[in-house]
Amino acid sequence: MSDDGVPAPGSGYRKGPVLLRRGQIPATTSDQRLLTRDEGADWLHGDPWRVMRIQSEFVEGFGALAELGPAVSVFGSARTLPDHPDYALGEQVGRRLAEAGYAVITGGGPGIMSAANKGATEAGGLSVGLGIELPFEQGMNPWVDLGVNFRYFFARKTMFVKYAEGFVVLPGGFGTFDELFEALTLVQTHKVTEFPIVLVGTDYWQGMLDWLRGPVLERGMIREADLALLQLVDDPDEAVRIVRDRGAELRAAERAAAAGAERAQEEAEAEADEEAEAAGGE
Template identity: 60%
Template sequence: MSEPPSIWSAPEPTAPAPTGGSGQPGLVLLGRGADYPEEWAGTDPLRVLRIQGEFLEGFARLSGLGPTVSVFGSARTPESNPWYAVAVRVGEELARAGFAVMTGGGPGIMAAANLGASRQGGVSVGLDVELPYELELNPWVNLPVRFRYFFARKTMFVKYSQGFITLPGGFGTLDEIFEALTLMQTGKVRRFPVVLMGVDYWSGVLDWLRTSALAEGVISADDLDLVVVTDDVDEAVDAMRRSEGSP
C-alpha cells in the first residue's frame, strides 16, 4: 500500500539525517539517553536537541502508517460511561474500513478506541506524552511513540491523520480540535474531516461560535462548515472514508 498524501499543503524540504562524532544517525544521538556537554544541562540548546530528537523519532516511526484517523476524547471517561462503548465501536469500524487508529495512548476514550482497533486486528497507535500525574500507556496500543513536548506530539497527529473523530473531552480535546481548525482556516494544511461525536455535548460550543464568535465577526460562516457534529458512528466513519488518502 502506498503512503497516503500528507494533509500538509506544502512539500517539506529534504535534508540528510544529522550525525554526531560517532557517525550514528541523529535519531540516536538526539534522543533519550544521549550524552551532551555538562554545561548544556537545563539550557535551550539542549532542549532544541531533545525537540529535534522527538520529531525525528516520530517521523521515523509513523511515516509508513498508511491511512490513519485520530480519535480524541477524555482520559477520565470510565468504562461504565456510554461514550466508552461508542469509542470502542469507533475504533472497530475504523479498523474494518482499513484505517490505523491513532490516539494519545492514555486511558478513557483513548483506550477504548485503541481497544476497538486491536479487536479487529488493526494498527493501534498511541502517542503518549509525559505528564506529572498520569498515565501509563494503555495495553491496546501496538505502535507506541513517547513524547515530552505537546507541540511535537500534536504535529504527528496532524501530519499523519486523514481526519479527526472527537468524542467528549476536556481542555486537551478542545486544544486538538481548535488547533486543527486554525490550521485549516489559515491554509496551513488542506481541509480534512473533523467530526464531533455527541450532539448534546458539543452543541454549547457550536452555539457559542455562532452567537458570539460569528456574530462578532471574528470567524466566518464558512469556518463553521469545517466541523461535522453527529451521534452516529457510521456517519463519522463515512466522513473519514470520503477524505483524501482514505483506503
C-alpha cells in the first residue's frame, strides 16, 4: 500500500469484503484487535477463530495471484496528488514495467499507487491492487484490474513479496519506509531469494542513504555489502532495467543450481546402481 493518509471522514469502513458505514463502523481495526493484549481468558475463544480468518486471507490471496506471472511491487505515498511530479513519475514507472512484460502490484489506493496502476493499465499491462482495512474506506483505485482486499497487514505483505521479482520504491512516508525496510531485512537475512530494490528519486532518498552509509555503517549496525542491496535512480527506464537485468541473473543462477542438483542426483543414482550390480556379482 504505503502511506494511506486520512481519507475524508464518513466514506465508510472496509472490513475484508464487507463495507460498513455510519453507526456500523467499529472503533478498532482487525490488526489492532489481534495485537491487543487481552485481559483474562477471552482470547481463548476469539483468537482461534481469528486464525481461521487469517488462513482464509492467505488462501484467497494465493488463489488470486498464483497465475500472475512476472510482477514487480511498486510502493509510494497515497498522499501524492495527480498534479505533483512524483505522480507523473509513478505513471512512468508503471508504464515502463508493463512494457517490459511485468504485472504491476500496488496497495490499490490513491497517490503513487494509483499512478503506477494507471501507467500499467494504459500500457496494456496487468494492474494489481492489494487493499487493506482502514478506518475510512479508500476502495480500489479505478486503474486496478485485479484487486484483493485484506484485513491483516502481515497477510498482505506476504503477497507483495511472494509474487514480486523486485521492488520499486517512490517517495512516501511511514508506510513506504515500513515496506522498504521489511524488504531489505528479508533479503539481508536470506529469508527470501534476493531481488532488486530500486529507489526512485535522488532528491528524496539521498539523505537516508547518507545516514545509512554514515553513522549506521560506522557503528557496525550494517555491512558495506548491505548497502549494495539498494539502487538509487531518477530515470524510470533505469529502474526497470535494473529489475529486469537482476531478475535475469537470478533466474539463470536458479536454473544452474537446479541443473547441478539434477546432475548430482543422476550421478548418485548411477553410483548406487553400480554398487548394486557389484554386490549382485559377488
